[in-house]
Amino acid sequence: MSGQGPVHELDTVEGWAADQPGAADDHPYEYKGLHGWKIMDQNESDEAKEARKEYNYRKFSAYSGTELEAVVRGMGYTDDMDFRTWFDSVYEENIRPGTYIDDLDYYAPFDDWTLPLNARYRFGGDRLYLKESRIIQTPPGAATGIFTLDEDILWSIKNELVNGHGVVLAYFADQSRPGDEISEQSYMNTETWSQYTNNRMLANHAVCVVGYDDTYPRENFTRMVDGKEIEGSTPPGDGAFIVKNSWGSLDGPSGRDWGIDGSGYFYLSYYDQSVISAESYCFYTEEEKKTIGSTTIAQYDLLPASSYISLTEAGVDNSAKESKMANVFTAAQGNYLYSIAVITNIPGTFVDYAVYKDLKDPADPLSGTLAAEGTEVFLYGGYQRIDLKEEVPVKEGEVYSVVVSEYCMDDGGHAIYKETIPFTMATGSGQKLKGVINPNESFLLDGESWKDLTEYRDVIINTIWEQYNKEVAELLGFDIPKDACQLDNFPIKAYGHGTYSESAARSGESD
Numbered sequence: 001m002s003g004q005g006p007v008h009e010l011d012t013v014e015g016w017a018a019d020q021p022g023a024a025d026d027h028p029y030e031y032k033g034l035h036g037w038k039i040m041d042q043n044e045s046d047e048a049k050e051a052r053k054e055y056n057y058r059k060f061s062a063y064s065g066t067e068l069e070a071v072v073r074g075m076g077y078t079d080d081m082d083f084r085t086w087f088d089s090v091y092e093e094n095i096r097p098g099t100y101i102d103d104l105d106y107y108a109p110f111d112d113w114t115l116p117l118n119a120r121y122r123f124g125g126d127r128l129y130l131k132e133s134r135i136i137q138t139p140p141g142a143a144t145g146i147f148t149l150d151e152d153i154l155w156s157i158k159n160e161l162v163n164g165h166g167v168v169l170a171y172f173a174d175q176s177r178p179g180d181e182i183s184e185q186s187y188m189n190t191e192t193w194s195q196y197t198n199n200r201m202l203a204n205h206a207v208c209v210v211g212y213d214d215t216y217p218r219e220n221f222t223r224m225v226d227g228k229e230i231e232g233s234t235p236p237g238d239g240a241f242i243v244k245n246s247w248g249s250l251d252g253p254s255g256r257d258w259g260i261d262g263s264g265y266f267y268l269s270y271y272d273q274s275v276i277s278a279e280s281y282c283f284y285t286e287e288e289k290k291t292i293g294s295t296t297i298a299q300y301d302l303l304p305a306s307s308y309i310s311l312t313e314a315g316v317d318n319s320a321k322e323s324k325m326a327n328v329f330t331a332a333q334g335n336y337l338y339s340i341a342v343i344t345n346i347p348g349t350f351v352d353y354a355v356y357k358d359l360k361d362p363a364d365p366l367s368g369t370l371a372a373e374g375t376e377v378f379l380y381g382g383y384q385r386i387d388l389k390e391e392v393p394v395k396e397g398e399v400y401s402v403v404v405s406e407y408c409m410d411d412g413g414h415a416i417y418k419e420t421i422p423f424t425m426a427t428g429s430g431q432k433l434k435g436v437i438n439p440n441e442s443f444l445l446d447g448e449s450w451k452d453l454t455e456y457r458d459v460i461i462n463t464i465w466e467q468y469n470k471e472v473a474e475l476l477g478f479d480i481p482k483d484a485c486q487l488d489n490f491p492i493k494a495y496g497h498g499t500y501s502e503s504a505a506r507s508g509e510s511d
Contacts, residue, residue, distance in 0.1 A: 033111030055110030315463035
């Protein structure tokens with residue numbers, strides 16, 4: 001959404017394989033470690049042997065309170081011993097052989113996995129520009145804890161596929177492999193490569209739906225153990241999505257091909273109960289990019305947001321009947337605004353938009369000249385691009401605004417307004433995030449007056465932190481630091497292209 005990616009894989013790293021033996025040729029997603037060491041290598045170098053030993057030392061020295069504690073105690077270690085001396089005495093005979101896993105050709109965790117300094121991930125190569133995304137409701141259907149197939153949602157996924165859009169979704173992957181013994185805990189039939197998760201399992205893997213087959217037999221999902229059908233392993237009806245996984249044929253002696261003919265493709269039942277987070281992404285084609293030309297993006301929301309919340313959800317009483325959000329920008333260069341972008345949370349959201357030029361008061365987004373306006377309605381939530389009916393010229397240094405109202409209609413035909421404030425919470429180990437909201441960037445209409453979003457920041461963060469911290473403390477027994485809760489500017493963007501200046505415009509030489 002920020003225009004910083006994604007990029008083509010071959011363009012993301014520049015020339016680091018040549019000086020790193022064993023590293024993949026300019027493929028960061030196939031990085032094999034600095035040395036390319038394997039888990040099982042009977043001809044290890046002295047350097048690899050030492051690295052393996054130090055890796056195991058770190059792992060075993062953290063035994064306390066882990067599953068390794070019984071192993072360490074069982075090998076004779078007591079608390080009055082020096083751990084390093086004890087480890088060195090038992091390593092060759094008792095620990096080192098256990099690190100070899102028969103017939104595995106995986107790359108070793110004790111290798112050096114530090115990425116090269118000259119790897120260029122964020123800004124290298126030819127970027128793909130996101131046109132829009134569509135968030136599809138999932139799971140396909142559930143009512144009072146009993147799974148039901150929702151035909152409208154099923155149609156939504158099919159409709160995206162018919163219109164040429166792959167649909168990303170998450171599901172519960174049980175890590176099935178060819179030759180794996182099927183148990184009652186497995187959900188993949190590896191004879192047909194068909195998965196049906198008949199329990200509400202937590203999704204743990206993302207894949208891409210590329211097709212569907214309404215007539216795919218439900219019997220193909222049935223799993224058998226010792227000649228007997230596993231109860232509940234046959235879905236209630238036919239039909240499956242055709243899915244491309246990132247797992248497929250793997251080179252090497254392990255021969256761990258995954259999916260139909262080692263292709264990575266498999267069938268996922270329409271009735272699978274682990275499916276969540278379905279979304280499609282549409283990018284500009286190469287021809288469209290050529291037509292548009294070089295693009296500038298006016299934006300403030302660069303924080304990785306996990307959700308978008310309204311003032312009401314954040315505990316702020318927004319009494320305004322009509323809510324308006326606005327970002328005020330200063331043009332870094334003269335060009336023509338041709339598109340804007342917003343985020344919508346709810347299916348069926350209406351978006352009223354307007355662009356104002358030459359603001360007289362930078363703290364009043366309506367204090368300029370109305371240059372563009374319109375209304376759009378979006379069937380899905382997601383990232384929405386809106387092409388302006390006519391391009392709007394802005395000169396270098398000009399202050400302009402993009403003003404947006406988002407609302408849905410209730411059963412009585414009344415508009416319910418929703419703000420979209422980016423929010424995230426850094427709860428991962430070592431994760432640090434900082435939302436930067438400067439004054440005079442994002443504004444909210446409160447009744448008849450505009451307020452800077454910075455005025456709401458502390459109130460919103462305090463409210464959200466108190467709510468989440470209480471829940472986490474009760475469930476997990478620890479507190480969330482308040483600075484882990486972060487907000488960002490409104491996700492309102494303006495896109496420009498071409499070159500514009502007042503002098504060139506007067507002489508008819510603008511392009």
